[in-house]
Amino acid sequence: MKKMIISALAVVLLITAGCTDLDEQILDETSASGLSQNEIVEGNVAAAYAVFSNLFNHVNYFNLQEISTDEAILPFRGGTDWGDNGIFIGMHTHNFITTDPRIRDSWNLIMQGISRCVTAINVIPETSEGDATIYVAEMRALRAFYSMLSLDLYGLVFVKEDVNETSEILRGEEAFNYIASELEYALPIVPGNIGPGRMSKGAVQGLLARLYLNAAVYKDRYAENFTFDQSDMAKVIEYCDDVINSGMYELSTDYFAMFDDENHTNPELIFVYDQRAELNGHNRMAYFSLSGDMYPLPEFPNANGTDGPGITSDFYDTWEEAYAPMDPAVTDPRFHRENLIIPSDSCMSADEFEINRGILRGQQYGLIRNENGFERCEGGGYRIGKLYSRSRNRPDLAVNFTRQIDYTTPGSQYSAGYRVEKYEFSKKSSSGRNFGEADIVLIRLADIYLMRAEAKLRSGGDLAAALADVNMVRAARTARFTAPPLQEINLDLLFRERGFEFYWEMQRRTDMVRFGKYEGVWTEKTDNDPHKRVFPIPQTALDGASSIPGYLEQNPGY
Template sequence: MKKQSIIFSIILAVFFGFQSCDIDEKIIDEASGEDLLTNAEPLTLLAPAYNNMRRVYGHRWFFALQTFSADEGILPTRGSDWFDGGVFQELHRHDWGSTHRYTTETFGHITAGLATATQAIGSLEEGTQEHAEAVGLLSHFMWVALDAYGQVPYRGITDINFSDDPQILKGAEAVSTIIANLESVMSSLPTGKNTVRFTQDAAKSLMARVYLNKAVYEDRYASNFSFSNEDMQKVIDLTTDVISSGTHDLETDDYFSMFDPDNENHPEIIWSAKNEKTSVRISGRSVSRNTTNGLSRGLLYKVDGGWEEGSDAGCTLPEFLDKFDSANDPRYYKENYPNEAGTIPLAQYEINRGFLEGQLFGIKTEDGAAVINDDQTTIDIVPVQLFSRDLSFANHTRDVSLIAANQSVGVRVSKWSIEGLGANRDDTGVDIVIFRLADLYLMRAEAKLRLGSGDALADVNAVRVARGGSGFAIGSATLEDVYDERGFEFYWEYHRRTDQIRFGTWEDTWTDKTDTDTNMRIFPIPPGPVAETPGLEQNPGYN
């Protein structure tokens, strides 16, 4: 194992019960010095970088930046609730500044990820699987930084010296470095199915995503992006390698199963950030918060006047909903129990999924637990009331605005599962999906259309038929069709902002958003890092 030439502080993480798919960690000590690295287990060195991926993908960080700034999501101020200093309104209106709380915090989580991955690279033996994984994780943190902020603090993957200032990579240099690093470790990355470790298929998926967006990253403020034939062919080749490997399969039975607590090693998922349902909370970083923030507070009604934890926060936009074939698209809504008052078998209960519109109904509870009827096999479904002063009912209408008329307006989104019948916010086993096979089919379809060669329709219909059967196929596929399909397929999954910029809809108008400033295509660098890091510059349009 290599030693770094500089002493630095690390958090020593010890894995327990490690299996081929497990990367659980338990923080036990903090110390300084090179001696900790000398005898550390490889997986111990990898743990902080994997853990930081959860932080980046937390519900208030990369998720909020990708979702509430786009045309799929809005987090209104409801009375005095959810104003939060205006941070969500600013995201939606595209008038955030350089000190915006969540752009600042997300940048901090990304740079922490870059640091922990770089530390692991400098301490692991080149040529090993663990070293290759660390380079893969670093490359992914680099991509998030490039996509969201346009600048990547980088220390390299050889001869790392933490006493030197990092390089600041931008545009073409950042793209080429990410690609070169992934190519350099490809043969050392594991093959086969493992959704919580960085594999060759994860690397190929990331490379395809970088090539697909390369024209954006190299000319961020262009009026029209020039997607080169060479880049599009790279996307086609990389996605074809993964699709043709037979390692992953499109989900054909239950679309929402990919976002359930047992989604680790789901056939369609290529790579995800691992979550574990334990007694240790991770400060709101779990993906289930994306669901509870899309539900009404008090989804699980208590007859004693108490309320389950949840949130009356985010919802989707009418313009986005209007694109769906809501009557036939199984991704729009899944009814697990009738949304009406009545009695159902206890074993049948699971929250309804997808877009929740109109009056909501949920299970009757007391003191945080479901009220099981005397027969011990059934529970009652009752109207859901909102957590508000007047205890109004949750009747979610499509019409919504940044200053909401009441707590009920706005269609909620329940894509990611909430576990069990009780409150669930932070402690969840739902892994955060980063790459899945449908994305590769639709990336390949888009690349074929931009290249002007290949059967894009077959790729789009591969996804649609998997979701809704042969009758759900379409007869032709344009770039607009691919763009819409990505909205149907990946809503609430961290894609929308990136897709809107690439397809040229980012400066469009939607509910309460009229800004057309192209500077808002990337977020500001926080003032602190700008002042402290040579070469790191504030992005155009920000003070």
């Protein structure tokens, strides 16, 4: 299979506003002149993956998976910025509404992805491409991935095999079984060595493990207590064993290297949104939480942060409580990486300057920007000093990140809340928003180990083996120092460990629901309605399907 390049000639699918008026218009590029059979196939495949660019950004899937949880909160900064008609406050407090544009956009993008996969599945067999069977299996696996997102977020799946059909809607166990069958069909066919940006064998195995781990939730969404079937947990262990024993992947010794610009070849990554420079990716994951007065790139004086979300004090306290009286920054290498070790006022060359990573606390230092650009030193370097909120017309207000972040006036200031800089700020991002180079991580080997540990715990199995899996991941991070091993393991400790390992990686909401913690109380959130385990179906989708009586019904509780 040749390297896939996203082409302007890729199949374009015109989707109606709600993506559920299923009379789509297909522009079939098989009639375009000058295209080889392989270009036709790869154009369709590329179009199916191209949805990732908008889906996996800061305000769509990330928003739904992180800001709806105890991990992230985004107040009105300064009382005005990031107001957005209150949608980020509604997301965090579980006051979800059917007209939320981000719930709608995420829905539309997922449905667009499914529709493009259906198109590819129909078009590819019509060509003379010799690898058609492999490409079709890949597209069925990718369709299953989009369907899994739909089931997880909205509680349903749309199923059809022909672009001219009206989709069947599945919920609960039927939807679960459909996704499992599609992934299991693709598993023996898809290649194992096509890289993390495609549906490889490892990616399919990882998705199957994740699907079976969440089976209790997907089969009985509003259960008072989820029942984790032993056969489902055995499947999780089986697929995790397959990934680990394949020898295709290794735990990264440097935790933050998995989120660097050059992470595409990192041995831990199994499935990613491939957004290397030639694919014109976004830098939103790196810029979203940073202060507007933090400028990570001497070459680009307009590339800054935006004072978006910070971590809640609740989530921060889990780190403190785990390592007290030690500071988590010197105890767990996943918490923070200090790159900017400087006096309060100094000079550095452009090559020397690199901002800190991980969870950022307290007074921040960096490049000093004025109306003429960055301040320079006599020797030609860049002046590094304390940062102040100059971009907010508050040169007296230090960029000093605080533990408190909430919807009060103090908790909504521009510097309120500890921030997260997990992904490297792309060295080529001239605006801070564009040209992201780091692949966005969707599945990595650490998750395989921790899913296996969880399945062992939930099946009442080998506690020692579950503990060994968790400590395997902790012990692997040796590049700077290694976190101490855990002495015991249970589900609460494993939930905490997943927070430490996967913070800011768009897994928290799914984890909280599965662990029975999503109806809990945390900063500014008290809603305990189990119906909020799924989001409402967007009003545009309901309106788009209104011509078919009883076809698409709103989720309970909305």
